[in-house]
Amino acid sequence: MKKTNNNKNNLSSIDGEVISQKNEFFEFIRFQGLLWLSLLILIIVLGLSLAIGRYRVPFENTFRIVFSNIFTMETNWDSIQEAVVMNLRLPRTIAAIIIGSALALSGATYQSIFKNPMVSPDLLGVSSGASVGAATAILLGQGGTMIQLSAFAGGLIAVAITVMIPRLIRNQSTIILVLSGIVIGSLMSSIMSILKFVADTDTQLAEITYWMMGSFAKVSFKTMLPVLTTIFLPMIIILLFRYRLNVLSLGDNEAKSLGINLKTTRGIFILSSTLITASSVCLSGTIGWVGLVIPHTARMIIGSDNKKMLPIAMIFGGIFMLIIDILCRTLTSAELMLGILTGVIGAPFFIFILFKQRRQVN
Amino acid sequence: MILEVKDLSFKYHNNRLIFHDVNFNIDSGEILSILGPNGSGKSTLLNCIANLYKPLSGEILLNGGPILKMNLRHIAQIIGYVPQTHIPAYAFTVREFTVMGRTPYIGAFKMPSRTDYKIADRALEQLGVSHLKNKAYTEISGGERQLVLIARVITQQPKIILLDEPTAHLDYGNQHRTVQLIRQLADEGYALIMTTHNPEHAIILNGKVAILNRKGMLGIGQSVETINSNTLSDLYGLSIKTIYIEEAKRMVSIVC
Numbered sequence A: 001m002k003k004t005n006n007n008k009n010n011l012s013s014i015d016g017e018v019i020s021q022k023n024e025f026f027e028f029i030r031f032q033g034l035l036w037l038s039l040l041i042l043i044i045v046l047g048l049s050l051a052i053g054r055y056r057v058p059f060e061n062t063f064r065i066v067f068s069n070i071f072t073m074e075t076n077w078d079s080i081q082e083a084v085v086m087n088l089r090l091p092r093t094i095a096a097i098i099i100g101s102a103l104a105l106s107g108a109t110y111q112s113i114f115k116n117p118m119v120s121p122d123l124l125g126v127s128s129g130a131s132v133g134a135a136t137a138i139l140l141g142q143g144g145t146m147i148q149l150s151a152f153a154g155g156l157i158a159v160a161i162t163v164m165i166p167r168l169i170r171n172q173s174t175i176i177l178v179l180s181g182i183v184i185g186s187l188m189s190s191i192m193s194i195l196k197f198v199a200d201t202d203t204q205l206a207e208i209t210y211w212m213m214g215s216f217a218k219v220s221f222k223t224m225l226p227v228l229t230t231i232f233l234p235m236i237i238i239l240l241f242r243y244r245l246n247v248l249s250l251g252d253n254e255a256k257s258l259g260i261n262l263k264t265t266r267g268i269f270i271l272s273s274t275l276i277t278a279s280s281v282c283l284s285g286t287i288g289w290v291g292l293v294i295p296h297t298a299r300m301i302i303g304s305d306n307k308k309m310l311p312i313a314m315i316f317g318g319i320f321m322l323i324i325d326i327l328c329r330t331l332t333s334a335e336l337m338l339g340i341l342t343g344v345i346g347a348p349f350f351i352f353i354l355f356k357q358r359r360q361v362n
Numbered sequence B: 001m002i003l004e005v006k007d008l009s010f011k012y013h014n015n016r017l018i019f020h021d022v023n024f025n026i027d028s029g030e031i032l033s034i035l036g037p038n039g040s041g042k043s044t045l046l047n048c049i050a051n052l053y054k055p056l057s058g059e060i061l062l063n064g065g066p067i068l069k070m071n072l073r074h075i076a077q078i079i080g081y082v083p084q085t086h087i088p089a090y091a092f093t094v095r096e097f098t099v100m101g102r103t104p105y106i107g108a109f110k111m112p113s114r115t116d117y118k119i120a121d122r123a124l125e126q127l128g129v130s131h132l133k134n135k136a137y138t139e140i141s142g143g144e145r146q147l148v149l150i151a152r153v154i155t156q157q158p159k160i161i162l163l164d165e166p167t168a169h170l171d172y173g174n175q176h177r178t179v180q181l182i183r184q185l186a187d188e189g190y191a192l193i194m195t196t197h198n199p200e201h202a203i204i205l206n207g208k209v210a211i212l213n214r215k216g217m218l219g220i221g222q223s224v225e226t227i228n229s230n231t232l233s234d235l236y237g238l239s240i241k242t243i244y245i246e247e248a249k250r251m252v253s254i255v256c
Helices: A002-051 A059-068 A079-113 A126-139 A144-168 A174-198 A204-213 A221-248 A252-257 A262-284 A290-302 A306-330 A338-361 B042-049 B072-078 B094-105 B114-126 B142-155 B172-187 B199-205 B229-236
Strands: B003-011 B017-026 B031-035 B057-062 B079-082 B160-163 B191-196 B208-212 B218-222 B240-245 B250-255
Touching: A002 A059, A002 A079, A002 A290, A002 A306, A059 A079, A079 A221, A079 A262, A079 A290, A079 A306, A126 A144, A126 A174, A126 A204, A126 A262, A144 A174, A144 A221, A144 A262, A174 A204, A204 A338, A221 A252, A221 A262, A221 A306, A221 B094, A252 A262, A252 B079, A290 A306, A290 A338, A306 A338, B003 B042, B017 B042, B017 B208, B017 B218, B031 B042, B031 B172, B031 B199, B042 B191, B072 B079, B072 B094, B079 B142, B094 B114, B094 B142, B114 B142, B142 B172, B172 B191, B172 B199, B191 B199, B199 B250, B229 B240
Parallel strands: B031 B191, B031 B208, B079 B160, B160 B191
Antiparallel strands: B003 B017, B003 B057, B208 B218, B240 B250
């Protein structure tokens, strides 16, 4: 019986080699194709984002304005057009791409570490902590930079407390970590309610609410610069380490038996994605849904392997955030807040994805 | 000796001693089946050997060196662990899942190379599951998942393979196929340790048998000597007889 088996194996190995090479080639093309296609879409949406807005700037002028800052060109447009494109639209466009891809990346990272596709980057209380930080600074009458700093600190402190609880009760399981994240998260929202209650209704409350719903309206290159390091550095670290995420998502014991140092590896990922989320919140306020919906979409299209999934999710995140931002500033006469549209568009989109997945399984 | 276990004992935080004074060793090509009732700590013992749990006292030597002084990657290059099959949270393809066996050889910043994929493909072929390569690991059957898990551990190229109840959740045919496969792997030179609830499997494998009773004591010996009516009846608290069956040319255990 063994012999016939061997023969069979030999036959299939010859066919298998050819088939696997073909498959590898197709897979490579599929990934590269999707990568470049989505980059192309990102560039198109980027162009639209610079050209569309309340103040009308002719399409061709938009691009000539942008290129005139790189090459020398003769200028035949007025300075208001240039100011709108270069000082208002360009920074928020770039911010939207960075924040969108950052939130998608940190969401996907959290989902792998916690082995749950329903997890979002604020699982350990980053966003609610950052909100408390920002609101405190607003109540104390501080300006923009202090609000940013305080939000960043608030986010990190909240996660630090969350991570400390499992250590205190000497139970390092993921469930306890998630539970303490939920506890700290709701503690922070209670503190937030107190802060809102004592805030001055005319000025401070409005600012806090505005901040909590997220917006790119106040973004400029000056406010963007300080958080770029704390976004880009962790992003690079996660991308370099990303194969380990696959192994981590199998479970603690399996990852350890495959030679992964759980504590260090998980620590690096949690710290990196926390820094990313805290920095994004500092720049644009809290923005929900992106970190949940985008990795899910990317996974559905390209598969679960983080090697391919993370880059695709980042580009998708950028595209999604840009589209949301364009809609925010064009749909109504007063600018909408990001949190409203990510929810209104994100939620039905998510249901659509779940529906499609269900059909695939069937 | 590839693996030596000396005076090993273990207890969970603030709990009774699970096992104590466990001593045995195993070499390439040998099979050790661990038998024991539910809750006797078979899996705990296996997890200690896999370096997943830290023992209370005693030591484990790999190729003569204490396991506690080795780094995790090095250990993973020697010990491969086959957990009980479970469905992971993400739908990796069978190929993506199998190649993760290469993790102990892949640098922290690296991805699996072409060679790593080739080793994984070869393992899948060896187990006859190449055709599942591009299917989602989450959507294949339990028996197929077991084969893919074993393909992954072969991809890991260890010297010792630990299997936690490899026959659980499998149908009658697949249970026996798995046992045959374990025999084959031993013939290829792997040292294998597995836990099982079925004394028959230990008899068929005809290697070493370790019996872990409820008091946390481990008795060890060759299966022919260790498995008999007395030990089995004691172990499971039932009247069990082992009878030689001419047609099968081996002992068979029967509950009377």
